[in-house]
Amino acid sequence: xxPQPQPTSVFVLDNGASEIKAGLASSxxxxxxxxxxTRSRDRRVFIADELYTQCKDFSGLVYRRPYEKGHLTNWxxxxxxxxxxxxxxxSSSSDGVRPEETAFILGEPSAQLPVCSANTxxxxxxxxxxATYFRCPSAFLVHENDHNEALYQTEEETDAQPLAxxxxxxxKLLKSDTTLVIDSGYSATVVTPIIENKVYHAGIxxxxxxxxxxxxxxxxxxSYRHYNMMDESYIVNEIKEHCCYVSTKFAADLEICKKxxxxxxxxxxxxxxxxxxxxxxxAGHVRTKSEASEPDDQILVLANERFSIPEVLFHPSDIDIAxxxxxxxxxxSLNTIPDRDVRNLLLANTVFxxxxxxxxxxxxxxxxxxxxxxxxxxxxxxxxxxxxxxxxWQGGARLGQQKARLRSLQVTKKEYMEYGSNICLQKFGRPxxxxxxx
Amino acid sequence: MAPATPPSNTAAPAFSLFDADITSxxxxxxxxxxxxxxxxxxxxxxxxxxxxxxxxxxxxxxxxAALMDTPTYLNVEAPPSVMxxxxxxxxxxLKASYRMPNNGMRxxxxxxxxxxxxxxxxxxxxxxxxxxxxxxxx
Numbered sequence: 001x002x003p004q005p006q007p008t009s010v011f012v013l014d015n016g017a018s019e020i021k022a023g024l025a026s027s028x029x030x031x032x033x034x035x036x037x038t039r040s041r042d043r044r045v046f047i048a049d050e051l052y053t054q055c056k057d058f059s060g061l062v063y064r065r066p067y068e069k070g071h072l073t074n075w076x077x078x079x080x081x082x083x084x085x086x087x088x089x090x091s092s093s094s095d096g097v098r099p100e101e102t103a104f105i106l107g108e109p110s111a112q113l114p115v116c117s118a119n120t121x122x123x124x125x126x127x128x129x130x131a132t133y134f135r136c137p138s139a140f141l142v143h144e145n146d147h148n149e150a151l152y153q154t155e156e157e158t159d160a161q162p163l164a165x166x167x168x169x170x171x172k173l174l175k176s177d178t179t180l181v182i183d184s185g186y187s188a189t190v191v192t193p194i195i196e197n198k199v200y201h202a203g204i205x206x207x208x209x210x211x212x213x214x215x216x217x218x219x220x221x222x223s224y225r226h227y228n229m230m231d232e233s234y235i236v237n238e239i240k241e242h243c244c245y246v247s248t249k250f251a252a253d254l255e256i257c258k259k260x261x262x263x264x265x266x267x268x269x270x271x272x273x274x275x276x277x278x279x280x281x282x283a284g285h286v287r288t289k290s291e292a293s294e295p296d297d298q299i300l301v302l303a304n305e306r307f308s309i310p311e312v313l314f315h316p317s318d319i320d321i322a323x324x325x326x327x328x329x330x331x332x333s334l335n336t337i338p339d340r341d342v343r344n345l346l347l348a349n350t351v352f353x354x355x356x357x358x359x360x361x362x363x364x365x366x367x368x369x370x371x372x373x374x375x376x377x378x379x380x381x382x383x384x385x386x387x388x389x390x391x392x393w394q395g396g397a398r399l400g401q402q403k404a405r406l407r408s409l410q411v412t413k414k415e416y417m418e419y420g421s422n423i424c425l426q427k428f429g430r431p432x433x434x435x436x437x438x
Numbered sequence: 439m440a441p442a443t444p445p446s447n448t449a450a451p452a453f454s455l456f457d458a459d460i461t462s463x464x465x466x467x468x469x470x471x472x473x474x475x476x477x478x479x480x481x482x483x484x485x486x487x488x489x490x491x492x493x494x495x496x497x498x499x500x501x502x503a504a505l506m507d508t509p510t511y512l513n514v515e516a517p518p519s520v521m522x523x524x525x526x527x528x529x530x531x532l533k534a535s536y537r538m539p540n541n542g543m544r545x546x547x548x549x550x551x552x553x554x555x556x557x558x559x560x561x562x563x564x565x566x567x568x569x570x571x572x573x574x575x576x
Binding site: 068071075190191204254328 | 481
């Protein structure tokens with residue numbers, strides 16, 4: 001048999017429960033597809049990003065997601081979505097990828113059940129037939145970025161330790177091989193330490209609070225206090241993204257909301273709900289003071305919901321979830337590591353990715369609470385990328401450019417055909433040292 | 439009809455595999471778009487249950503390792519917090535600094551205490567049920 005030709009391009013796909021970020025490694029940024037099949041109220045079905053181009057009315061959208069509680073269970077739906085992502089939608093603007101001559105890099109959530117990963121491996125080789133394949137937790141792809149260039153360069157130096165001009169000119173920080181990745185996504189918030197370029201599985205900690213829970217909590221709160229929005233997932237998600245923020249002084253803000261009525265509360269805002277009208281769809285937005293209100297606007301006034309919903313990330317006990325908040329799970333993850341120098345190294349290289357880190361005030365709150373939980377002499381560097389949603393994909397694209405390294409990590413189709421799916425388990429690492437038969 | 443014609447220069451065999459192939463014959467009795475309902479999809483609860491069953495069926499030595507030492511999806515959940523917990527009043531939702539000694543309801547100030555003191559018998563358990571702190575008799 002003729003030797004297989006080297007793959008000509010690298011396709012990076014970051015599989016998330018809420019969104020898929022995919023594209024060729026050579027492109028500057030990924031295309032973002034919602035990872036769901038949605039059905040609108042007029043019974044039209046949209047696959048992935050057809051929602052943004054074809055849907056006119058976002059009220060009453062019903063989602064069918066392949067990911068359930070963080071597990072990829074429904075390959076029937078996922079295959080339909082991946083067909084669109086990989087092969088394109090047939091239009092000239094998006095060219096699909098030819099799997100037989102493409103190397104595939106896949107990022108999946110941390111600590112996936114092995115059975116779900118094994119199903120993924122089978123689909124990649126047997127259904128699509130990619131030339132080569134590398135699967136890893138998306139935290140590993142985040143680690144592949146050069147944080148020193150991308151994130152920490154803009155940190156101001158403290159007055160206590162001003163860097164000499166010559167030091168600033170001559171020192172180029174090397175890319176660290178140790179990163180602490182905190183991914184606050186749709187299903188959960190997961191802390192993944194990566195030590196010496198390998199995922200440290202014993203230190204992975206998962207908090208079951210993510211964008212999905214925050215959105216559902218906001219839905220229940222709004223439905224209890226204002227309008228019934230239990231069916232309106234998309235709209236409530238928009239409200240959460242536009243209106244909610246993390247308060248750095250929660251008790252004080254709550255006192256303000258208690259003292260003032262809704263009309264006079266400085267923290268309250270008015271949100272104009274979206275409506276589909278004859279002239280087209282008008283998106284929901286926060287009403288500014290100068291804006292005139294149209295007569296048939298539906299207005300939602302939010303005050304303490306704005307900061308008490310994201311507060312759940314820091315105090316899950318508020319809604320009776322018996323888990324620690326985000327700063328404390330970082331501390332719990334660090335406590336699994338016996339070496340103090342490695343712990344300090346991790347604290348100096350933290351990266352926060354995922355949509356739920358985009359709340360205003362999240363960075364300040366995590367900084368102050370984490371400082372209280374870590375030793376005085378630890379040098380905390382918290383990295384917040386400009387685009388936390390595509391940062392993992394950027395790392396995958398960077399890995400895709402390093403051909404030799406990728407060749408040592410990946411599994412080729414020939415190897416898969418010879419050895420079966422166990423070769424994937426072996427090469428991509430598994431959390432346990434003891435062998436499992438699948 | 440047949441997927442490929444047999445080569446014509448060989449002697450015609452008595453039994454031809456190509457003629458016996460019925461997969462590409464037209465089947466008018468079959469609905470064209472019919473797909474068998476897929477029952478192989480397991481939802482998240484079933485997958486998690488299967489994983490627990492697999493771990494329980496391991497021999498004793500690897501079972502304790504699988505349950506406690508090795509990190510799996512089921513045991514990387516973050517444990518509860520060690521910081522002191524914030525309580526919220528069961529009636530008003532404000533900060534609750536006080537607790538009713540008889541049933542454990544949390545309240546904000548003495549005004550609310552006067553209300554809670556005289557709640558009818560089952561109602562206080564209903565309030566506690568909202569935060570899963572009620573007493574369940576089996």
